[in-house]
Amino acid sequence: MFKNLKISISNSTKFIILIVISIPIIVYSCTNKENSQNKRIEEGKKLAEKSCQSCHLLPDPNLADKASWEKGILPKMGPRLGIFMHNGLRYPIVKYDSTIGNNYYPKDRLITNLEWQKIIDYYVASSPIKLKTKQKYQIPILDSLNQFEIQEPKYKGMPPATTFVGIDEKQPKTPFIYSNVLNHTFYRFNEKLKQIDSFKTKGPIVNVISEQNKWLVCNIGILNPTMDPIRKY
DSSP states (O other): OHHHHHHHHHHHHHHHHHHHHHHHHHHHHHHHHHHHHHHHHHHHHHHHHHHGGGTSOOOOGGGSOHHHIIIIIHHHHGGGGTOOEETTEEOOOOTTOTTTOTTSSOSSOSSOHHHHHHHHHHHHHHSOSSOOOOOOOSSOOOSOOTTOOOOOOBOOOSOOOEEEEEEOTTOTTSOEEEEETTTTEEEEEOTTOBEEEEEEOSSOEEEEEEETTEEEEEEOSOOSOOOOSOOOO
């Protein structure tokens, strides 16, 4: 019986010794892995400073969450560096858009797949899982003003996309003017906010100067995002 007990104690001792020996190996392995990841992230940051700043200022990883960087922002930026596919994911491009020209995207890769992956690792590792959207205000924001009363214009049309609202002091009976960018139309309302006139414009109007019987209007051309560097009006 004592012989069996001795064998049992011996096996337990061996097990304890094995654990004691394994712990430093595991710790060393984890430390090496962490050091390797930190080095990769640091290299990614330097690559981002070099590659991304060739077109714009270096964006801070905290400007977006991890998912947005990994699935949205970086896939759209990849083609600007000549990367149209990475890790089996085809990046969104407008390569065949006739308005951007043949030289919009680089013909050759500006960085390697490994370098691009390091940039991805940097932004994904350094960005928050979720952005903090709630802010504390010292003074509460009011959704109404006691000294004013809301009056809605008698106008029905497309959803509002207002680029200009003004008051024409030279026309007191029809003072209110308004420009809608969606249908490129300029409207005039009377003092009761009833639409009495309108005319088409060639683009979004953002300012108006009235001189005698003439108007000088500021048309900013294209309001929506576009790849077109030059467009004639």
